Amino acid sequence: MSRIGVFVCHCGENISRTVDVEQVAKAAGEIPGVAFSCDYKYMCSDPGQTLLKKAVAEHKLDGVLVAACSPRMHEKTFRKAAEAAGLNPYLCEMANIREHCSWVHEDRDMATAKAKDIVKLMVERVRKGKSLAPITVPVTKRALVIGGGIAGIQAALDIADAGHKVVLVEREPSIGGHMAQLSETFPTLDCSQCIMTPKMVDVANHPNITLFTYSEIEKVDGYIGNFQVTVKHKARSVDESKCTGCGICMTKCPKKKIPNEFDQGHGMRPAIYVPFPQAVPNTPVIDRENCTMFQSGKCGVCAKVCGPGAVDYEQQDTFTVEDVGAIVVATGFKLYTIDRKPEGSPIQGYGEFGYGTIPDIIDGMTFERLASASGPTGGKILRPSDGKEPKQVVFIQCVGSRAREKGISYCSKVCCMYTAKHTMLYHHKVHDGQAYVFFMDARTPGKGYDEFWRRAVEEEEAVYIRGMVSRMYQRGDKIVVMGSDIQVGVQVEIEADLVVLATAVQPQDGADLLAQKLGISYDKYNFYSEAHAKLKPVECATAGIYLAGACQGPKDIPDTVSQASAAAAKVMTLFAKDKLERDPVVAKVNEKYCVGCFACKKVCAYGAIEEKEIRDRQGNLVKKVAYVNPGVCGGCGTCQATCPSKSIELDGYTDEQIMAMIEAL
Amino acid sequence: MTPGKKRLSYSYYPGCSLHASGREYDISTRALFKALNVGLKEVPDWFCCGATPAHNVDELLSLSLCAKNLSLAEEVEGDLAVACAACFSRLKTTQHHLKEDDTKRKQVEVAIDGPAALNKPVKHILEILAREYGLAKLEESVKKPLMGLKVAPYYGCLLTRPPGVPELDDCEDPSIMEDVLRALGAEPVKWSHRMECCGANFTLSRPGVVLKLSNAILESARIAGADCIMVACPLCHGNLDIRQKEIKEAFGAPDSTLFGNIFGSELHGGSAPDQRDLPIFYVTQLAALAMGVASESLGFESVITDPKPLLRDKQLL
Amino acid sequence: MKNKLMHLSNETMNIGFVKKVEALSGSSVRRCFQCGKCSAGCPMSTFMEHPPNRVVRLLQLGQGQRILAGRSIWYCASCETCTTRCPNKVDLAAIMDALRKLSWDADGPSKESYVQLANRLFIENIRTYGRQYELRLGAAFNMKSGQFLKDLMLGPKLISKGKLKMFHSKNKNIAEIEGIFKRIEEMRKKGEAL
C-alpha cells in the first residue's frame, strides 16, 4: 500500500474562490493509499513548502501530489522541496486545479467536483510513478550565433570575451545588419555607423570568433550542450583567403547599374560588390544573377584585373558541420512593404496608397539612407522621382502595424521614435521645409524618449496631426495626402513633395523555416516565442537555444543589445558546467520482448534509436534489439505508441501510469 | 471559344433604373450581347432590389428583397448578369451576408417564405466581358476600334467595395475597366477620382451634395485629359450626366453663391478654367460601338450631355 | 447639444443601444481605436457635424442619443470607403445602417428629414409598385418636402429624353412583395427579428 500525501493550495483566493478546497482535501484523504491530505493558503510559500517537507517526514510519505497551479508554473519548486525531504523528485506531481479549473469555471459545485476528479487521476499517476535519476550529458563549450546584426554581434562578442569559442553565421555578404544602414540613432542622434563599425571590426579580429558570412543554416541536429549544425557556405565566387580587398574588381566591372540593396535600391552597385564601404569582411561577392560572365559566359574582367587571382567563377557551395553547445538566434527583422501581395497571402498591401507604385512614397529605412552621409544622395534629402529637395514632407505612422485588417495587429514599437528623429533630421537639413506627422498615439516609453519626441514637436516644429490618412494619389509632381485631424474633427489635405511611411516591423523572410530547423516555436507572425513572457524572455522552450533582438519581437537598439547580452549570459551560465543534468523522461527498451522490428527507429525524430546486437557467451548473434541513447532521446514517446510488442516504454509516462489514470475516470 | 463549347448565356436582372432613367444602359447591354452572340434572358417579374434606401434603414428588408429576386432568377437558366452597379452590390452583399450569418438567413427565409438561393452566381457585365467572354476574344470581335478616344474609367463606390463582397477586382486598385477599354482600342487615362463617391442617391434629397462631389470627379477627369467618362452604374451616370450643366453653373462662374449660401464656402473648390463637356458613356455603349453596332440603337438620344460631337470628332460615328 | 457637458455613469451610458447597434451591424464598436482613417476618406465628412470616427466614439461612450439627434447618419452615402480602409475591421457602413434603422424605428428624432423622406418614399414605392417609379418618387418628394420648384427644369427634359416615364405598371406578382413586408412586420412584432 502506498503512502501518498495530497496538498491542496488555496492560492490566496485564486483557487478557493470557486473550488471548495477543504472538500477536495477531504475527498483526497479518502482515496485508498493516500496517507495524508490537507489544504493551505499558499503552498508555494516558504511555510507551505515546510509543511510539505514536515508531512513527508512525519507521515513517511512515498509520493506527493500538490493540487495547485499549472506544473509549468511550480513543478520545479515542489520537486525540489520533495527532494529536500528525501523523496525522489519524480515522485512529486502537480494537479492543475487553477488554470484548468478555478480560473475557467464559475459554478462552484461543478468546479469542486472537477478538482476532486483531477486530484483522483493524479493520485493514480503518483502511485504508479517510479524513482528516476537525472541524466547527465557533456557540454560542448562553443556557441553558434545566427545573424550578424547588432544583436548577433553583441552576443558573439560577449561570449567570446568570456573566453568561449563562437561561430557567427550571417546570410548577407557582410555583417552589420540594419543598424549599419541607419543614419543617426534616437534619442541621442549619434551616428549609427560610428558606433557600429568598430564593433564589426572587433568581430573580425576576435581570436575566439569564427565568422561565416554569405552562409546559412542548413540543418540542426542534437540537443542542449551537443548540437551539430550544418552550415551552408554559399559560393562567393571570390576566394576569401586570397582577396586583399583592394576593390579594383568593383571599379572595373562593366555592369554598374544594379540597384543597391543596402541603399534600399536607391543607389547603384556593380555585379561584383561589397554591400557598403565599411563591410566586414571586405571581400566582394559576385551577384551571379546580374553578372554577365554567369549569364552569357563572356566578360571575365574581374578575374583579369584581380592581382592575387582571387576571383573564382567555378566556386561551389560548401558545407561544414559545427559542433556547438548553445545557439543564439538573432535573425532580426524586415520592414513591411505596401506592395500588392500575392494572392492568398495573409498580409494585405495598401491599395489606397498606390501599392508602392508612387515613387515619392518611401519607407523609413529609405529615408535613413537618404539622410545618411554615406547614402546615395550623400546625406542630402532629395526625393527619388526627380532629385528635388522636398519642401513639404508627410510622415505617416502605423502603416501595417496595429492594422489587423492588413494582417498585423501588433505595435512595431520603434516607429514613433524614429519618425520623431526623421522630422528632426529633415528640419536640420532642409531649414525651410515643413514636416507633418499623421499619428494615432505617440508611444515613447524609454529613457529620454518622450523628451525627444516633445523636442521634435516644440523645438523642431514638426506638425503632429492625430489622425490617419485614408488615401494618397499623385497630382502633377505632388502627392495629395487625404487625412483627418480627429481632435479638430476636420479632414486634412496636404500636397506633399515626399511621403515617408513608418511601415511595420516583421520577422525576416524564412524565419519560420529556420525555426523548423531549430525546433523552436514561433507565433502567427513568425516572431520566435520565448519560453516565458516575463521570467524567461531570452530562452526558447527548446533547451540550449536563446533569442536576441527583433527576431523575437519589434525592438529598438538598446533593448536589442540588452537582450543580446542577456542571451550571452545564459550561454555562459550553461558553459560554466562541464556536464548537464536533464529530465530523465526518456524511452527504455525491454530487451526481453523486443523483436527487433525497428518500427520505433523509423518514427524517432531524434535518431536516438540504435540497433543493438545481443550475443551469447560464444559471441553468436542471438538477436537484434532496439537501444535508446538516453542522451539523444527527446522523450516524445512516439516510439512507445508505435511499438507493436509494447516493449519500449517512456519513463514518466508509462502505459501503467496512463491506464491507471484512465481507470480512475 | 473553343469549337463545341456551349454558347454563353445568362439570366438578366436589369433593375429599376435600367427601365427608366438608365434606359440606354439596358438598350446598349442588349445590343452588345446580341452583337457578341451571348444569350441574355430577363428574369420575369423581378422586383426592385431596394437599392441604398432599403439597406439604409432596414437591412432585413433589403436582404429579403434581394433574396426574393435571387430565387426568381433561379427559374431562368444561366448565371445572373447584372449591369447596374448598385443592384450588383446589393445582390452580392445579400449572398455574402446570408452565407455568413445563419440567423439573418433564417429571418430572410421566413420573410420570403422560401429558401434563399445563395449559390446562383451573380456576375457584373464587366466581369462577363473581361473574364467569361474574355479580353482576347473581345479584342478580336472589335470591328471599329475606339482609336484615339481618351476615356476616364469611373468605378464609383459599389463595384469593388467592400473587400471580399463583390469579388470583382482589387478594391483599391482595380483594372478591369481599363482592361476592357484597351481591348476596345480606347485609351484609358490615369486619373485620381475613379473611385470617389459621386453623391449617389442624394440626388433626390440633397442635390447640393451631388453637385460638389460630382464636380470633383468631372474636374479630375478634365485635368487628366479625358474626352469622356465611362461608368457602369445608372446612378453615377445620372449624377455626372444629367446634373453636369447644373454643376457647371454652380462651380463654373466664380461669383455663383446659389449653393454657397446653403453649404458655406466648402462648396467652392475654386473655378476650373477647363469647362469642357464630358460625355458620360456606359461601358456597354462603348463596347457595342466598338462591335460596330449602329449608334442609333444605343440610346444616345436619351443622354443629356450630347456625346455625338465627340464621337464625330473621333470618327466613330 | 454639441458642447453639453457629458455626464458619464452607468445610468447615462446607454449600453443597451450600443449592443443593438452591434447586433444589427454585426460589427464591434469597441474595436475602434480612433485612428480617424474613416473620417479622412469619407466623402460626406464635411457635411456631418459628427465625423464618422466621432460617431463610433459616441457609441463607445454610450451616447447614442447624441448621434440620433444630429444629421450625420443621414449624410452617409453608403460608399463603404470607411469599411474598406478600416485597419481594424470595424464595419462602419453597417454601423451607420444600424443607426439609421434605430432612428427610423424611433421615428427619427433626427433633423435630417429630407433624406428620411426620400428613403420613406422609395420604400413605399417598392411596396406599392414592386419597382421604382421615378417620376412619382421625384414628384412626391417635391410635394412633401415643400420644394415645389426643385429640379423644375430637369423633369420635362428627362421625360422628353425618355428617362422618366409618365405611367408605370405594377408587377404582376405584386402580392408577393406585400407578403414580404407583412412577414417582416410580423416577425418584428413577435420579437423574432430586430
Next chain:
Amino acid sequence: MHGEHIKHDFEPKIVAFVCTWCTYAGADLAGTSRMQYPPNVRVLKFPCTGRIDPVFILRAFQKGADGVLVSGCHPGDCHYMAGNFHARRRFAAFRALLDFVGVDLNRLQFSWVSAAEGGKWVDVVTELTERVRAMGPMPEFKELEHEEQWSTFAEATVDKSGAINTPELKEAYDSIG
C-alpha cells in the same frame, strides 16, 4: 461565455488527451486569460500526441467517457519535430476503424491547439461538450466492457473437444469458415 450557468439534465464526461507543449499550455493560457468553458473536461497530459496510443481512447470510452478530445501542436510546430505527424497518421487509420465498428465519430475530436491559442481551446472544448451533450450518453463501449468479460467466460466454456458450444459464437465462426 459568461453569465448564468444553465443546469442541464445530462453532463457528458469529456476526456482530453493533450500534449504538454502546445495544448496543455494553451489550456493554461485560457486559464490565465480567465476565459470560461464547460467544466466537463478532464485533461490527461502527455509529452506529445505521438505518445497517445489508440488503446487509451478505447479505454476512456469504456470507462465512461462520452466524448474524447485529442489535441496537440499544429503540424510543423511539434516540440519533438514530428510526433504530431505520426499521431495524425495513426489516428487517421484509427478513426476509419472506429467508423467501421459503428462509433459515431462526432464523439471523437482531433484538433491542433497551440500554446498561444487559449481561445481556440475554449472553442474546441465548448463545441465538443455541447455536441456530445446533444448526442446523449454513450453506453456502447461500457457495454462492451461487459461483453469482453462475457467472451472470456465463453472461451472458458469451450468444451474439451474444442467445439464451440454457444450458438452465437458458433454461428459467427461458421460464417467465417
